[in-house]
Amino acid sequence: MTNSVRIALDAMGGDFGPSVVVPGAARARDRRPDTSYLFFGDEQLIKPLLDKYPKLAAVSEIRHTVVVVKNDDKPSQALRTGRRGSSMWLAVEAVKKGEADAAVSAGNTGALMAMSKIALHMLPGIERPALAAIWPTVRGESIVLDVGATIGADAEHLVDLAIMGSAMARIFFDIDRPSVGLLNVGTEEIKGLEEVKAASRRLREAALPTLDYRGFVEGDDLGKGTVDVVVTEGFTGNIALKTAEGTAKQIARYMRDAFGSSLISRIGAALASGAFRALKEKIDPRRVNGGLFLGLDGIIIKSHGGMDELGFAGAIEIGYEMVRHGLLEKIRETITLSSEGANAPVAGDATSS
Amino acid sequence: MTNSVRIALDAMGGDFGPSVVVPGAARARDRRPDTSYLFFGDEQLIKPLLDKYPKLAAVSEIRHTVVVVKNDDKPSQALRTGRRGSSMWLAVEAVKKGEADAAVSAGNTGALMAMSKIALHMLPGIERPALAAIWPTVRGESIVLDVGATIGADAEHLVDLAIMGSAMARIFFDIDRPSVGLLNVGTEEIKGLEEVKAASRRLREAALPTLDYRGFVEGDDLGKGTVDVVVTEGFTGNIALKTAEGTAKQIARYMRDAFGSSLISRIGAALASGAFRALKEKIDPRRVNGGLFLGLDGIIIKSHGGMDELGFAGAIEIGYEMVRHGLLEKIRETITLSSEGANAPVAGDATSS
Numbered sequence: 059m060t061n062s063v064r065i066a067l068d069a070m071g072g073d074f075g076p077s078v079v080v081p082g083a084a085r086a087r088d089r090r091p092d093t094s095y096l097f098f099g100d101e102q103l104i105k106p107l108l109d110k111y112p113k114l115a116a117v118s119e120i121r122h123t124v125v126v127v128k129n130d131d132k133p134s135q136a137l138r139t140g141r142r143g144s145s146m147w148l149a150v151e152a153v154k155k156g157e158a159d160a161a162v163s164a165g166n167t168g169a170l171m172a173m174s175k176i177a178l179h180m181l182p183g184i185e186r187p188a189l190a191a192i193w194p195t196v197r198g199e200s201i202v203l204d205v206g207a208t209i210g211a212d213a214e215h216l217v218d219l220a221i222m223g224s225a226m227a228r229i230f231f232d233i234d235r236p237s238v239g240l241l242n243v244g245t246e247e248i249k250g251l252e253e254v255k256a257a258s259r260r261l262r263e264a265a266l267p268t269l270d271y272r273g274f275v276e277g278d279d280l281g282k283g284t285v286d287v288v289v290t291e292g293f294t295g296n297i298a299l300k301t302a303e304g305t306a307k308q309i310a311r312y313m314r315d316a317f318g319s320s321l322i323s324r325i326g327a328a329l330a331s332g333a334f335r336a337l338k339e340k341i342d343p344r345r346v347n348g349g350l351f352l353g354l355d356g357i358i359i360k361s362h363g364g365m366d367e368l369g370f371a372g373a374i375e376i377g378y379e380m381v382r383h384g385l386l387e388k389i390r391e392t393i394t395l396s397s398e399g400a401n402a403p404v405a406g407d408a409t410s411s
Numbered sequence: 412m413t414n415s416v417r418i419a420l421d422a423m424g425g426d427f428g429p430s431v432v433v434p435g436a437a438r439a440r441d442r443r444p445d446t447s448y449l450f451f452g453d454e455q456l457i458k459p460l461l462d463k464y465p466k467l468a469a470v471s472e473i474r475h476t477v478v479v480v481k482n483d484d485k486p487s488q489a490l491r492t493g494r495r496g497s498s499m500w501l502a503v504e505a506v507k508k509g510e511a512d513a514a515v516s517a518g519n520t521g522a523l524m525a526m527s528k529i530a531l532h533m534l535p536g537i538e539r540p541a542l543a544a545i546w547p548t549v550r551g552e553s554i555v556l557d558v559g560a561t562i563g564a565d566a567e568h569l570v571d572l573a574i575m576g577s578a579m580a581r582i583f584f585d586i587d588r589p590s591v592g593l594l595n596v597g598t599e600e601i602k603g604l605e606e607v608k609a610a611s612r613r614l615r616e617a618a619l620p621t622l623d624y625r626g627f628v629e630g631d632d633l634g635k636g637t638v639d640v641v642v643t644e645g646f647t648g649n650i651a652l653k654t655a656e657g658t659a660k661q662i663a664r665y666m667r668d669a670f671g672s673s674l675i676s677r678i679g680a681a682l683a684s685g686a687f688r689a690l691k692e693k694i695d696p697r698r699v700n701g702g703l704f705l706g707l708d709g710i711i712i713k714s715h716g717g718m719d720e721l722g723f724a725g726a727i728e729i730g731y732e733m734v735r736h737g738l739l740e741k742i743r744e745t746i747t748l749s750s751e752g753a754n755a756p757v758a759g760d761a762t763s764s
Binding site: 168194195196206209210241243244250251276277278279280281282290292293294296297298299300301302303304305306307308309311312313315316317319320322323325326327328329330331332333334336337340 | 521547548549559562563594596597603604629630631632633634635643645646647649650651652653654655656657658659660661662664665666668669670672673675676678679680681682683684685686687689690693
């Protein structure tokens, strides 16, 4: 790592491409002056935008490419057309080559995942990657993983998720020992999947110094913020995430219908506009933008495709923090610890690291 | 079935016992005069309440019992103390004995499920039970199953869920051919669990006349109401349901905080109170109270434990409709149809029915 944190950007990703990526990077640089940028994409589009932000331009380099992964490309299509030459591939590859410390893309999630898996190695002791989301709660935020990188999980993978998610939480929340819960359908005796129960036993026995395992949590604990890190298998995690997003949209729709229904309601809503603003801010997805791929030997951030520059800057800053505070080292340490535990051989062979 | 629909009630179930169950039944009887009731529970508590509703009392019978399943009993405990003698057990058994057409309990879900499984047979061709929930959507309601009766599902069980859920939907929505979707993590090629993909192929090939299979849906389709029936395995379904409930509570909390934050906001909120009422009504859980156990040879309804009499009456009415419109026959017919399909032997041996 050089003095500055070097961020590789897929300038063509997302719904708006460079028109959001460049101003987003400018914002991130203002807040984190010790950053520098590698933009991958169409120089003709990037250069004029970059010229508007001289401070950013001074710490940036453009690598021209015309190949773009489309938002609706299937992962296999993306790999066929975009491997080697696309802005997304090149941003990920910059991390692999050591030219950048982290990569950020607002492009197609499936394609980004597929490319990251091919371009980067797994961390020693981790078998499969995960996607971690930042989940707004009534207490603040939690980290929830896996939200869809890997379908199906045995007990060992669930333990790995706990280790990786808590390493991210230590940095993101700046705490020593984040609380961790395993998502389950209840705390009753006969309930739950076998692998979830086995993972729970392992986590309890391992008694890791880097995380505070609290047992099972249920779906409604996500919004409550009962624990800092919620661990679940990728199928269920993805459905929980999209269900929550869908419910938030549904209620927003009910609100629009209700408050637009009469003149008096509209006047009341206008008077309470400050409250509406506060509410909107609370459920603003830009506050929690940025999914993190975990388990790979490199830091790759997925920004939502529809984000504006504020949201994209937030995704860059997550990458920055993870680099500055040594996410990969933190994961490696705990994997080694957990595999050394005599009672709890929770991960694969970590001695090769 | 006699002329009236006979409802067995666990009068001691839920947070409020007879003080909600009896007035709830009175409301249900007012709206459905062709019903009669069997109350199981403490006669000393039930009788005085029943005396307040002479019309209800005229079509009711009390069966005295003092054993009560507690809300926090584990299913094994409930079976130990409550089998044979508890109000919950006796209500379920009344259905088995043919003394009642349906049973409603607001008691402990796990215990009710365990007792129903022991007391009742499975429908021919169905291997495992399911719990179906009514899910509010921006379009109205959908039916979602399984929300936690059975953990883990192979393709065959998922097809059974589609058949059972659509039979319920035909009655509940009064339509001939409800649309059905399988919950998945996306429509992309490599995504999804093997059993979900296999169930999708079977449903497409079976081309059943009683349901309109629409393919995969995602978590955010639940709130959108994209299909009438959403099918998923019980672990994921339970987590999706609780995640949605948790998200709704979380947003309600944000709203309270936001609108109570200043005098102007409070005045605005007061002016817009009609809108708040409309909103509250929209997300009122009483509108959609009543989970239905499916797959058993009997109609068992689970009312939420915290419901008031309106909500409990709604649960009774769901039971009423399912009896009047022959839920069990509708399931049997489709199971037979699907097992006769040469290309798609989707269910077990249904010829014994």
